[in-house]
Amino acid sequence: MSFDQSLQLRLDETKKAGLYRSLRTMKTAPGSEVEMDGGKKLIFASNNYLGLAGEESLVEAAKVALYQFGVGSSGSRLITGNNEWHERLEQRLAQFKQTEAALLFSSGYLANLAVLTALPEKGDVLLSDQFNHASIIDGCRLSNADTIVYNHIDMADLEKRLQATASYQRRFIVTDGVFSMDGTIAPLDQIMTLAKEYDAYVIVDDAHATGVLGAKGRGTSEYFNVSPDVVVGTLSKAVGTEGGFVSGSQTLIEFLVNHARPFIFQTSLPPASCAIAYHALEMIEAGEEKRQRLRQKIKQLKTGLIKLGYTIKGDDTPIIPVIIGEASKAVLFAKGLEEKGIYAPAIRPPTVPDRESRIRLTVTADHTSAQIDYLLKSFEQIEKELLVQ
Numbered sequence: 001m002s003f004d005q006s007l008q009l010r011l012d013e014t015k016k017a018g019l020y021r022s023l024r025t026m027k028t029a030p031g032s033e034v035e036m037d038g039g040k041k042l043i044f045a046s047n048n049y050l051g052l053a054g055e056e057s058l059v060e061a062a063k064v065a066l067y068q069f070g071v072g073s074s075g076s077r078l079i080t081g082n083n084e085w086h087e088r089l090e091q092r093l094a095q096f097k098q099t100e101a102a103l104l105f106s107s108g109y110l111a112n113l114a115v116l117t118a119l120p121e122k123g124d125v126l127l128s129d130q131f132n133h134a135s136i137i138d139g140c141r142l143s144n145a146d147t148i149v150y151n152h153i154d155m156a157d158l159e160k161r162l163q164a165t166a167s168y169q170r171r172f173i174v175t176d177g178v179f180s181m182d183g184t185i186a187p188l189d190q191i192m193t194l195a196k197e198y199d200a201y202v203i204v205d206d207a208h209a210t211g212v213l214g215a216k217g218r219g220t221s222e223y224f225n226v227s228p229d230v231v232v233g234t235l236s237k238a239v240g241t242e243g244g245f246v247s248g249s250q251t252l253i254e255f256l257v258n259h260a261r262p263f264i265f266q267t268s269l270p271p272a273s274c275a276i277a278y279h280a281l282e283m284i285e286a287g288e289e290k291r292q293r294l295r296q297k298i299k300q301l302k303t304g305l306i307k308l309g310y311t312i313k314g315d316d317t318p319i320i321p322v323i324i325g326e327a328s329k330a331v332l333f334a335k336g337l338e339e340k341g342i343y344a345p346a347i348r349p350p351t352v353p354d355r356e357s358r359i360r361l362t363v364t365a366d367h368t369s370a371q372i373d374y375l376l377k378s379f380e381q382i383e384k385e386l387l388v389q
């Protein structure tokens with residue numbers, strides 16, 4: 001059997017299991033309406049929560065930095081890749097997150113790998129929420145510490161695990177701030193209380209909360225008024241561009257510079273990306289009006305869906321999972337939406353439990369009320385169409 005044939009066999013199995021994935025091509029800049037393969041679509045699936053990915057003033061900021069510093073950083077931070085824009089952005093991030101310091105990574109994914117492989121050591125244990133993001137799961141797998149998974153946002157279960165792990169040297173609780181598939185907010189206040197009681201450290205991945213939660217958009221720390229030991233974030237969601245970061249104490253950052261392999265061995269972000277994120281953070285901090293608009297849209301969509309009789313998962317975040325039921329029905333539903341010019345993916349097992357297949361909607365500040373009304377009307381119509389079939 002040739003190598004490709006062996007791969008094809010596995011791919012056929014993937015297809016048979018209904019788990020085959022394929023790419024969609026976008027042909028215009030991000031926004032609530034996008035030209036993509038299959039035509040113009042209303043997008044209820046992006047992470048561009050504040051609409052900054054297509055923001056013209058950020059394109060201008062990038063241009064200035066591109067002309068001054070070129071298109072690439074030319075090396076890792078510790079060799080030739082440490083531009084003044086990296087340091088400027090890190091200072092801005094620390095100020096934004098109200099921590100002593102911050103450190104940039106090429107992505108949020110790598111920031112999680114960095115934190116989870118550099119901080120917990122052999123003899124330590126990671127207590128990880130059941131629904132944590134794949135990059136946390138991968139970080140736990142690569143870590144030299146043991147990992148114990150606790151039930152999703154179940155504080156009684158977390159406490160039981162803390163009681164059972166007293167013999168470990170150090171304990172780390174690791175959680176998403178806002179969970180990407182369920183739209184739930186981690187009860188960070190309670191997690192911090194438990195951590196204090198049981199002498200554990202807290203790592204929060206605020207990928208979906210940064211720019212969205214809290215009056216200034218600082219994330220779950222601001223929302224709950226707490227200070228976790230380590231906060232991971234991404235610049236790729238509400239911030240609108242690319243890159244990841246860690247914020248925390250000066251000592252934490254110094255430690256990561258010396259011990260985090262994804263920091264040491266990777267080419268740093270292009271300076272222009274840092275300039276974009278820097279200006280985006282300014283807009284986010286001053287963007288109470290945009291966040292207000294986002295909250296109105298979340299409310300309009302949730303109220304409408306509940307009125308239609310749907311079960312919705314999660315808290316008040318831009319991630320709105322609508323439970324459809326059987327996987328096959330969720331797939332038909334997504335197809336129905338697409339026929340009406342709406343792009344929103346069906347999420348099925350094994351990503352979510354059986355019979356909890358869903359349409360995962362995300363809403364942004366850029367959506368108009370009319371677009372949300374159209375989405376709601378489409379849900380109603382598709383439900384009727386599927387009944388007839």
Ligand SMILES: *Cc1c(COP(=O)(O)O)cnc(C)c1O
Pocket residue numbers: 106107108109110112133135176180205207208234235236242243244
């Ligand atoms: C998107 C996401 C990441 C990855 O961030 P990237 O910058 O896209 O690599 C990490 N954690 C969570 C919870 C996410 O949702």
